[in-house]
Amino acid sequence: MNHATFWFRVRDSLxxxxxVYGICxxxxxxxxxxxxxxxxPQVSDSIPNIxxxxxxxxxxxxxxxxxATLTMTTISFSTIMVVLTTYSSQFSPRALQDFMxxxxxxxxxxxxxxxxxxxxxxxxxxxxxNQKELLSPFFTVIIAITSLGFFILFIHYAAHWVQVNFLIGTIRNDTSKIIREAFxxxxYGEHQHWDHSQIESIREEDRQTIYASRSGYIQKIDYNYLINWATTNHLVLEANFQVGDYVPKGMPVFYFWAFSDINYEVKEHDQFLAIGDERxxxxxxxxxxxxxxxxAVKALSTSMNDPNTAINSINRIGGLLTELAGNYRPVTYYSDNDGQLRLIMEQKSFRDYLYxxxxxxxxxxxDDISVVYSIVEALYKLAIVTDNDSLxxxxxxxxxYILESVEVSKLSSMDYQYLKELMKKFADLCGEELNWE
Structure with a gap:
């Protein structure tokens, strides 16, 4: 996946x-x-003087x-710096990637x-x-007008990006797309369970190890390439990581067992695993x-003190968890087209995403009841939507667990009443009893 890693870096670069435009x-x-x-010179007489x-x-x-072009470029770069500064100080440094x-x-x-x-x-x-008539200035005027249009577009666009609600909505939409793609x-075959005796017999064989060639975050795994390689060489692999984990250089990232006398070359993990400096x-x-x-956490800081922004983020997180619950499959075992086990890789549980x-x-x-209430409400709506009883x-x-940090008995009367009513509906939905006074 060397070419893929290179493309990720190129894609994120400014x-x-x-x-490309310069070459064009x-x-x-x-x-x-x-x-x-x-x-x-040959057709100048038939070209209008304009x-x-x-x-x-x-x-x-x-x-x-x-x-004029340098001026617009300078203003645009200044606008970019303002947006980046705003993101770093008020929103999330991780969101800088989205804008850039x-x-x-x-x-x-x-x-x-x-x-x-x-x-x-x-x-x-x-x-x-001796040539006195040129057509190139006309094209230059068209390009200048186009640049002016893009300048106006960028100012309008940047003004939207510094609005926290727009940023939250953009991140939510992008994450929704990632969830759909992930599931x-x-x-290839995806399975939650596999024959336990077969797993034990595989692990009794001598295993080999593929080590991380560099330190960094696991950015992407090419499942198709990995499973096809394992099928070709009659291997079973077990991943020792999850996407998003940080791995130091030399850490085992894959264990594998060979079930063939075929001489094959152990691939470097760069062929099917992207490791980078950033998540x-x-x-x-x-x-x-x-x-x-x-x-949300930045909004709750004493310097910001903006609980409504935190509540907006909580609502969007609840919506993403709802989508995740509708698509989530607890896959651990991956098989090839012939139904043979090729990869064992533990997936994050739904509880991990909740936590x-x-x-x-x-x-x-x-300490802010409006934030606590919003979290409980988001979880209640999540429970309404999901049809999976275990989830x-x-x-x-x-x-x-969320309510463990709240001293319910010390809440003001109306805060207690609203929270109790919501919890009563939540308990009835889940078939539980609420023992609040």
Whole structure:
């Protein structure tokens, strides 16, 4: 997966699309110059004068447009820095990836790069030859107008991104997409249980180990490649990690057992495992949800004191947990197309997602009844939606954990009454008894 890891880094970088636009700009200059040199002299009489410009006017136009393009670029970079500073101080540093990876942000900078290089090279190519009529200034005006349109779009876009509700909604939508992709139908077999005696007989054989070649976070695993490789070489593998885990260099990431005398080459894990310096949301549902958690925790800090933003995040987290409950499959064993076991990999339990979603919010928001009430309400709605009785009881037990930090007997009368009414409905839904006075 070396090429995949490289692509992840390129995708997240700010220079890639501007570089592509810059190359396209050089090509466009070559095409326009060829038109000015060969085509325009032959058909100038049939081209309306509005499309043709003299060299002296072109020079003044290019000089003005270069200054205007640099000004728009400078303002855009300043806007980007304002957004990044706002994210780091008020929202979540992890959300910086979302803004910098945004296609609009990268395309805007790419258009500026295209326009600046196009104008600069055209100005450089102007000479004092006999040709007095040029078509390139017309194209330059079109590019300048396009750059202005992208500048207005970017200012509007950045103004939305610094609004916390827009950011929360964007993260929620992106995470929803990751959940659907994570539990989509696969070409290989996925199983919750497997013959225990077969597992024991496999583990009795001599096992070999694949070690992490570098330290970092597990960003993505290519299941198709891994299972196909195991099938080809008659192997059974066991993963010693979960997506999103940090692994130090030299740590065992896979154990495997060979059931063939075929001579094969043990692949480096880079072929099917992406390890990077940062956690990403490629397959890591928990990391995506943690962004909302951090926004909520920041909002509950004494410097921010914004419980409504925290409640908004809690509601979105509850919605994501609802989607997760509807798609969640506790898969541990993966088989090939012939039904042969090829991979053993423990998956995060639904309880893990519940705990990581609310334990920090519970700690920092336990003294704010509105936050506690919102968490309980989100869990209650989650229990309403899910048809899985075991998940429903998991949610009920987790709700009891949330309320452990609240001294119910010391709540004000109306706070107690509202919370009691909600808990009564929650208990009835789960078939439990509520022993509140």
């Amino acid at each position: 220079w890639f699309l501007p570089l 700009s050089i090509i466009a200059v070559g095409v326009v110059t060829a038109i000015d040199s060969w085509l325009v 499309f043709l410009t003299g060299q002296s006017i072109a020079k003044n136009l290019y000089a003005a447009l270069i200054t 990876r945004s296609k609009i942000t990268q395309h805007v900078l790419g258009v500026y790069t295209f326009g600046f290089i196009f104008v600069l090279i055209n100005l450089w190519l102007l000479t004092d030859n 989509a139908e696969r070409a 990403t949301d490629l397959q890591d549902i928990e990391f995506s949800m943690e962004k909302l958690v951090e926004i 990581k979603s609310f334990y920090q919010i519970k700690h920092y928001g336990k 429903k009881m998991e949610v009920w037990n987790f709700n009891n």
